[in-house]
Amino acid sequence: MRIGVLGGGPAGLYFAALAKKANPAHDIRLVERNAPDATFGWGVVFSEETLGALRDADRESYLDITESFARWSAIDVHYAGKIVRSGGHVFSGVARKHLLQILQDRCRSLGVEMSFLDELPDLSRFEDCDLVVAADGVNSTVRRLLEDRFRPRLDVHRSKYVWFGTTRSFDAFTFIFRRTPHGLFQVHAYPFDARTSTFIVECNQATWERAGLEGVTEEESIAFCEELFGPELEGHRLMSNRSLWVSFVTLRCESWHDGNVVLLGDAAHTAHFTIGSGTKLAMEDAISLANAIEVFPDSLESALTQYELERQPVVERFQEAARESSRYFEDVIRYTTFDPLPFAFQLLTRSGRITHLELEKRDPAFVAEVDRWFARRASGVDAVQRAPRPERTGRIPLATPPPPLLAPLDLAGVRIENRIALRAGDGPLVPSVAAALLEAPGVVLTPFVAVCADGRITPDTPVADDVAEFVPGVERSPVCVLLGHAGRRGSVMPRRHGADRPLREGGWDLVSASALPFGPRSRTPKELDRAGMDRVVEDFVAGAAVAGRAGAGAVLLECSRGYLLASFLSPLANHRADEWGGPVEARLRFPLEVLAAVRSAWDGPLGVRYSATDWAPGGLSRHDSLAAAHAFAAGGADFLDVVAGGTVAEQRPVYGRFFLVPYGDVVRNEVGVPTMTSGNLTTADEANTILAAGRADLVVLDPRIGARPTVRDGTT
Amino acid sequence: MEIGIGLPTTVPGGTDVVNWSRAAEEGPFASVGVLDRVAYRSLDPFLALAAAAAVTSRVRVVTMVAVGPVRSTALLAKQAASVDQVSGGRLVLGLALGARLEDYEYAGADARNRAARFSEQLAALRDHFEDADVCPPPAQDGGPPLLVGGLAGPALWRMARFADGYVHGGGPPRAFARAASDAAAAWVDAERPGRPQLWGQGYFGLGDDDVVDRGAAYLRDYYAFTGPFAEKIAAGNLTTPGAVRDFVRGYEDAGCDHLILLPTVADADQIVRLAEVVAP
Numbered sequence: 001m002r003i004g005v006l007g008g009g010p011a012g013l014y015f016a017a018l019a020k021k022a023n024p025a026h027d028i029r030l031v032e033r034n035a036p037d038a039t040f041g042w043g044v045v046f047s048e049e050t051l052g053a054l055r056d057a058d059r060e061s062y063l064d065i066t067e068s069f070a071r072w073s074a075i076d077v078h079y080a081g082k083i084v085r086s087g088g089h090v091f092s093g094v095a096r097k098h099l100l101q102i103l104q105d106r107c108r109s110l111g112v113e114m115s116f117l118d119e120l121p122d123l124s125r126f127e128d129c130d131l132v133v134a135a136d137g138v139n140s141t142v143r144r145l146l147e148d149r150f151r152p153r154l155d156v157h158r159s160k161y162v163w164f165g166t167t168r169s170f171d172a173f174t175f176i177f178r179r180t181p182h183g184l185f186q187v188h189a190y191p192f193d194a195r196t197s198t199f200i201v202e203c204n205q206a207t208w209e210r211a212g213l214e215g216v217t218e219e220e221s222i223a224f225c226e227e228l229f230g231p232e233l234e235g236h237r238l239m240s241n242r243s244l245w246v247s248f249v250t251l252r253c254e255s256w257h258d259g260n261v262v263l264l265g266d267a268a269h270t271a272h273f274t275i276g277s278g279t280k281l282a283m284e285d286a287i288s289l290a291n292a293i294e295v296f297p298d299s300l301e302s303a304l305t306q307y308e309l310e311r312q313p314v315v316e317r318f319q320e321a322a323r324e325s326s327r328y329f330e331d332v333i334r335y336t337t338f339d340p341l342p343f344a345f346q347l348l349t350r351s352g353r354i355t356h357l358e359l360e361k362r363d364p365a366f367v368a369e370v371d372r373w374f375a376r377r378a379s380g381v382d383a384v385q386r387a388p389r390p391e392r393t394g395r396i397p398l399a400t401p402p403p404p405l406l407a408p409l410d411l412a413g414v415r416i417e418n419r420i421a422l423r424a425g426d427g428p429l430v431p432s433v434a435a436a437l438l439e440a441p442g443v444v445l446t447p448f449v450a451v452c453a454d455g456r457i458t459p460d461t462p463v464a465d466d467v468a469e470f471v472p473g474v475e476r477s478p479v480c481v482l483l484g485h486a487g488r489r490g491s492v493m494p495r496r497h498g499a500d501r502p503l504r505e506g507g508w509d510l511v512s513a514s515a516l517p518f519g520p521r522s523r524t525p526k527e528l529d530r531a532g533m534d535r536v537v538e539d540f541v542a543g544a545a546v547a548g549r550a551g552a553g554a555v556l557l558e559c560s561r562g563y564l565l566a567s568f569l570s571p572l573a574n575h576r577a578d579e580w581g582g583p584v585e586a587r588l589r590f591p592l593e594v595l596a597a598v599r600s601a602w603d604g605p606l607g608v609r610y611s612a613t614d615w616a617p618g619g620l621s622r623h624d625s626l627a628a629a630h631a632f633a634a635g636g637a638d639f640l641d642v643v644a645g646g647t648v649a650e651q652r653p654v655y656g657r658f659f660l661v662p663y664g665d666v667v668r669n670e671v672g673v674p675t676m677t678s679g680n681l682t683t684a685d686e687a688n689t690i691l692a693a694g695r696a697d698l699v700v701l702d703p704r705i706g707a708r709p710t711v712r713d714g715t716t
Numbered sequence: 717m718e719i720g721i722g723l724p725t726t727v728p729g730g731t732d733v734v735n736w737s738r739a740a741e742e743g744p745f746a747s748v749g750v751l752d753r754v755a756y757r758s759l760d761p762f763l764a765l766a767a768a769a770a771v772t773s774r775v776r777v778v779t780m781v782a783v784g785p786v787r788s789t790a791l792l793a794k795q796a797a798s799v800d801q802v803s804g805g806r807l808v809l810g811l812a813l814g815a816r817l818e819d820y821e822y823a824g825a826d827a828r829n830r831a832a833r834f835s836e837q838l839a840a841l842r843d844h845f846e847d848a849d850v851c852p853p854p855a856q857d858g859g860p861p862l863l864v865g866g867l868a869g870p871a872l873w874r875m876a877r878f879a880d881g882y883v884h885g886g887g888p889p890r891a892f893a894r895a896a897s898d899a900a901a902a903w904v905d906a907e908r909p910g911r912p913q914l915w916g917q918g919y920f921g922l923g924d925d926d927v928v929d930r931g932a933a934y935l936r937d938y939y940a941f942t943g944p945f946a947e948k949i950a951a952g953n954l955t956t957p958g959a960v961r962d963f964v965r966g967y968e969d970a971g972c973d974h975l976i977l978l979p980t981v982a983d984a985d986q987i988v989r990l991a992e993v994v995a996p
Contacts, residue, residue: 020823149944152989236806305947313890426909448907495908497858498842499877520832521839561907615869645905650832650875653905655898680901705900705914706971 001026001294004126005133006142008032008116010044010096010284011265012135013103013175016219018057018290020110028112029617033119036104039097042165042199042241042278043070043192045173046092057287064102069094070191074172077344078232080336086345088362091173096279123261131300132261135282138251142268144260146569150263151254157272158330160213162221162245168236170197176232177336183207183331187229188274199238199272204330210686213245221245237644248272248326250319256312257304265488269315271322272327275351281318283309321351334669338694339366341373346693352657356403356688370692371401375408404691405684409698411674412605412638414478414553418442419691421480421676421700429462433479434471444479448486448558449547451539454508455485458494461551464543470551477555481545482609483598485536487564488512488525488573489646500649507552511536511583513567513590515572519649527576528564533590536564537597544602554605557595557637561611563645567659569610569628570647572619583625585631592635599636607676608632609641612663615651625663626670633673641676642667655680658690665695676700717968719994720747720778721987722978723768724916726761727934730982733759739766739984741775743991748772749780749976754819756938762795764840769803776806780917780976781865781883783814785830786823789837793844796860797851805855810883810915811838812865816941828926829872838864838878855868863915872899876906881913881973888952889966892916892937897970916972918963920954921980922989928955931980953980 001372003019003026005012016030030450046054055062071094107114122145126132134142143150168192174570176187184207188200208214218240226238252269256263265282289307295305301304328350337344348354360367375398386442411418422441424432429446436444450456470479491507492500502523510525517524527537544555559565568590574581581592583635591608599606610632612625620628629640642664645651653659660679668675678700681687689700721740724730742750748768750761765777777799786791800807813834814820820827844850845859854860863883864875875882883900884892896914905913921931932950938947954960960977967975977994979986 123977258944301947303949305951309948309951495906498839498879499906499908501839503840519839520836580781643905650835651870651873653873655869655872655900655905657897657902679905680897682897702900702904703911704971705896705911706969 001130002128003028003118003131003133004123004129004278005030005135006109006120006123006126007112007134007136007140007264007267008034008100008104009135009137009265009282010099010103011267011278011286012133013100013107014058014061014283015133015135015264015286015290016112017061017103017106018286019293020107020112021058021533022290022294024111029126030107030112030114031118031120031125032114032116034116036114036116037097039100039241041096042196043093043190044096044099045190045276046094046280048090050284051092053284053287058106061098061106062314064106065094065099066092068098068193070169070193071174072191075348076170076172076174077340077347078174078176079343080177084340084364085172085186086344086348086359086363089173091190093190093198095192095196098193099279126280129358130252130260132263133264133289134267135264135286136267138249138266138270140263142261143263143267146258146261149255149258150268153252153254155250155252157248157250157326159202159326160208160245160247161200161273162243163226163241164199164201164222164225164243165239165241166197166199166233166234166236167195167239168199169195169196174232176229177332178228179336180207180211180228184336185228186329186332187232188276189231189232190276201229202274202329204333208245216245217255218243250322252319256308260300262289262304262307269319271315271318272326274325275318275322275353277318277322281315284314287598321353325351334666335694337669339373342694344694345370346695349689349693355685356692368401371403371407372398373387374404374692375401403688404424404686405687405699407691409674411554414605416442416478416698419687419698421445421678421698423447429500430468430470437471437476437479441477443477443554445556445700446479446481448482448484449543451483451485451536451543454511455487455490455536455539457486457490458492459503459506460494461486463558464539466544466549467546469549472551472610478605479551480554480556480605481543481550481552482548482558483540483547483557484558484708485539487562487567488516488518488522489562491523498682512564513587514576516573517576518562522649528590532675533580533593537594540594541597541601544598548602548604550606554607555598555599555602556607556609556641557591559591559608559610560641560643562648563646565594566611566647570620571612571624572614572616572648579614584627587624588616588628592631595632595635595637605638606636607639607641608642611644611646612642612667613644614647615645615653616648617689619647622666624629626666628672629667629671633671637673639674639676640664640667640671643678658686661690661695668696669694674698683705717964717972718746718974719744719964720749720776720976721745721975721990722749722751722780723764723974724979724982725761726751726753726756726938727979727982728930729939730979731759732982732984733764733767734771735984736982736987737775738771739987740768741772743987744995745774745991745992746777746974747778748820748974749778749978751978752782753816753938754783754786755816755822762799765799765807766802769799769806773804776808777803778808778976779810781810781812781863783819784789784811784837785813785834786819786825789840790844790850792837793841795856796841797845800854800856800860801852803855805860807854807856807860808863808915809860810863810865812883812885813871818941819995831874835874837864838874842878842980843902852923861911867895869902873906874904875899875912876902876908879912881915881940883915884917886917886919886949887950889963889970892967892972893970914971914973916967916970916975918954918967918975918977919949919952919959919980920977920986920990922955922960922986922993923983924982927983928953929983931955932982958991960993
């Protein structure tokens, strides 16, 4: 096969070497526009997993690469005057320049024809090739020429970063966080040979502008960073290599091949540098492609399809992790009130690829220390803006601390034994709650309990007045009663056969913030008037009293998913021109009135469930959502259950792993109020990770899809 | 997990749904399923299922899926209720928006605003079944089980609001697992009781190189509108017993309740070949 390779980076060189090695009859020509010894960037990092793949693909280059490795196993987090070290992470680094030399030598010895300082304006020189491999980087010419085929999508990130080298040789992958009057700067540094380290400085756009870094020269930029990180550089200098402040661009392509042209490495995809996987992905691409053309010698189309099928899912997973990681760094200022241990834990688990369990495998002592820290505090928000409470260890064995999910929580003076909030089933209320109590969660959540008959969702919705006493018992978990008024989502059929199906007989009149129906088939509500508001306030107060008499330990006010209180909060449901409509302060007035009235009548823990977004254009803004959280906390809510959507019928939700966690995280850590989170959380490990990272205080776990009983009846 | 087999209604030469259905009923299959496409040389899904229902008594008959909004809601309700009646309550009605605007054009249906119209259609369908205003009362209480497909958030929300379950569009088990987990999340988000039924599908063509080649050619043609993606779908065709077994196991592990394997060639021996692989 005649193969043209455009681009002499790791992807192109490695592919050329592997393809030639697999079949020396291939005629392979590689063209690179730069000199063989020119390179940008400093070192590259490989994990053990990648090294295994490199070893299996080509032992000779593997030996050369590993010979010059810097290897380390620790991650250091420099933060708030402390250095937190976590071990057991095995990484290897190599100078990019050296890697290229090894791969060039390998290509030369295998007989790949290479031509440097050779720029191709188009593919005409490869016209005679059976296969054209475009490994020409993130600004790929080939991708641009065939843009309509590959359909690339470029997302520019909000942060700015600059890539330096330094002679300071770190002995760990090092993160440094430095507060300045301009904002927060962070460093990602790692060694790549015995004398040199990569040193990347990053900050958000606003910080960058305030620091006056827009338009600075390389020298000015170096001087700024050397001064800022003087203590950590220990007198070493920063070295530049076309080191300019830039924004990272994430590239995705719908297709990676067209006819006989195929994209490889950065030309096809990029993943944010904070998970450091660009070279790794590029070289794995090369292995996959070289393998595919050997497996399908007679059908290039099959080979390229195979390559794409194999690599695209892997790359997408990394891009997803990279997106989580980059978002973490964009918002990291939010967590700078954390103690060093939970701060480091969150940093290490930011991308979702490393969980509490995985970290425990790597460094059990570190995780035990985090768990101990967590268990010592009866409330996870102590580290945030709340006044520190005395440490309450109770009878928790701190020598072998419990996982975060099983650590207690002090919620408004009530001790909750663990962090699990369990939803009671949908059957009759009291028996469902009793069944849930047997599971010994931290708290049992009731289904929606209507404060009055007209506030029911369906005819089956329990009404507060009818709630009988919950199972008594001093030792049992608190029952948290969800009190609500359905508003415009009421008078519908039970949800067995669908949601929001209006009752065709036996329905009742609806009220809402405005006379707007929930969906096209829904009954139109009446705008709630002042007399109605007074009744609703009284009903909520009476409902809380009933809950108290029934033995509830906590009350949660339903102000989410389009029900009555939520209809006031969202601009999509509240079009009022009076004092309860308009800006968010006005839209909050009625929900806050209900909260205040219940607060004065209910001494126990009181929460508010609210939708932090409407998932619809024109809905609640992020600013308004935070304003609401602040107002609820100031208005006496002890905790917030942060959910999303449900305001309008035709919403555009985004589901996925932990899809509600980010909304609650913002509220907890920007408002400083304990939060409950839910949404596609199914394992204790996921919950432990979220809790220890300070992203929530209580979690609602859902049953796992695909879970089947392990023990069945059998014969012996 | 139950396993069903597709009728070859979209496959070249696949018009003998009667004998295919008889053979499927003999085999270890829990259902027969049909695809739906307007702008393609395929059989009508409801007529094909009616024929299948007439010569079977056990298997469920399933649209996998029918494109809802290319049909008027009343006619769709009538067709579905009719199949449900003649099958004695064996219809499972899978519906989705479909990925091809051409289907709307050929059917003379408005493709604009089709998502909102689909939501409205789903709500109205259930009313038609319950009211029996344009169809006799369906043989199943409240109408046939309704499955809704799609991958994006709005589609999953629509599923969770109106359907009894989720039907996935095909792909490796890993893709199904992910979609199923999102579907379950949407279900909880919509505050529905219990959990959604989870249905999956995959393509197979078991036999010699000729079968494999014809199967791939059919899939490339059927999915030509997806551009380069057609090649990937063709590469995913299950062409060996081992591939079928791995696929079935993967779906089962991912929590699939019912998997329908769709033929890519219409040769009558495909049923026997598949039966040999999936028989318990």
